Structure formats: structure tokens, C-alpha cells
Amino acid sequence: MSSFYLLKTEASAYSFADLQRDKVTVWDGVSNPVAVKNLRGMKPGDKLVIYETGDRKSAVGTASVVSVDASDPKNPAVEIKAGKPLPKPITLGEIKSKKLFADSPLVRIGRLSVVPLTEAQYKFLAGD
Numbered sequence: 422m423s424s425f426y427l428l429k430t431e432a433s434a435y436s437f438a439d440l441q442r443d444k445v446t447v448w449d450g451v452s453n454p455v456a457v458k459n460l461r462g463m464k465p466g467d468k469l470v471i472y473e474t475g476d477r478k479s480a481v482g483t484a485s486v487v488s489v490d491a492s493d494p495k496n497p498a499v500e501i502k503a504g505k506p507l508p509k510p511i512t513l514g515e516i517k518s519k520k521l522f523a524d525s526p527l528v529r530i531g532r533l534s535v536v537p538l539t540e541a542q543y544k545f546l547a548g549d
Contacts, residue, residue, distance in 0.1 A: 424467045425543035426459060427480065427527060427536040428501075432473040437482040440471065440503045445487060449498040455526075456535040460497045463489050469501060470538065470546045472527075479510035480546045508548055521545055 428448060430436065440446055451457050467486040473479060483504030491497040522528050527536045543549070 424462070424464065425469075425538040425540060426463065426467060427470045427472050427538055427546070428484070429472045429474050429534040429536070431475050432477055433475060436473060437471045437503075437506065440482070440484060440501070441506070443503070445500060445502050447498045447500050449496055451496075451534055453532065453534060455530075456533055457495065457497065459535040459537055460499050461489070461491045461494065463497075463499050465489065468543055468547070469504075470543060473510075477510065478513040480507060480516070481510045482506045483547050504547075507546070511546055516546075519545065 448460070451460055463486045465486050465488055469484040469486065470480050471482045471484055473481050484501045485504060487500040487502050489497060489499050516522050517528055521542055525536065525538070525542060526533050538546070
């Protein structure tokens with residue numbers, strides 16, 4: 422059974438377009454303890470939504486977990502594979518307006534860079 426997560430990235434540092442170009446990358450360097458715990462909990466096949474912060478503040482694409490190396494508990498390295506761009510970016514304002522996200526850490530804990538999603542939240546964002 423897949424789990425679902427949203428990964429935040431600063432587009433000027435590493436955008437979804439960069440991920441599409443690279444096809445696969447290692448998602449690491451996360452320092453927030455809750456975000457690190459979420460990374461450690463990932464498994465191959467988990468489904469991801471990529472969210473660009475900064476000027477965009479939008480969910481922009483999908484990805485999936487290829488592998489997880491949690492041998493360093495403070496800095497797990499999660500290899501992810503690019504999926505496809507969303508038909509149109511979904512802004513934070515749109516997300517906040519949906520009752521579906523009322524209890525989501527995405528809305529409640531703005532600084533959290535790795536956010537668990539419910540299947541319904543993932544389907545809304547990914548357009549599945």
C-alpha cells in the first residue's frame with residue numbers, strides 16, 4: 422500500500438523542471454526533525470507531489486520514491502523519480518480553500534518541507 426507525501430522545494434535551488442531533466446535525484450539535506458521523520462518513513466513506490474515555494478507557492482508535479490537509505494537517521498537519503506507536471510499548478514490559496522486540507526500540516530505547519538498527504542489529498546493535487 423502506497424503512502425503519499427508532498428515535498429517542498431525552492432524553485433530557484435531545485436525546481437520540478439530540474440527533476441524532470443535529471444529524471445532521478447536524491448532528496449536529502451532536510452533538517453526539520455518532523456520532516457526527517459517523514460522522509461525516513463517513506464518506502465519505494467510511495468507517491469509524491471512536488472510543491473515549489475518562493476514566488477510560485479504551488480503544487481506543480483508528481484514523483485515517486487525509488488529507494489530510501491535511512492542508515493544515517495539524521496539525514497535519510499530518498500531517491501525519487503520524476504513523474505509528470507500537473508495539468509495546471511495548484512496554488513497554496515486554492516489548497517487552503519479546500520476543506521480537504523483543513524487539518525493538513527501543509528496548511529497548519531507552513532515551514533514543514535516534507536508533508537504527509539491522505540490518498541484523497543494526493544488525488545486532488547495530482548489530478549488522479
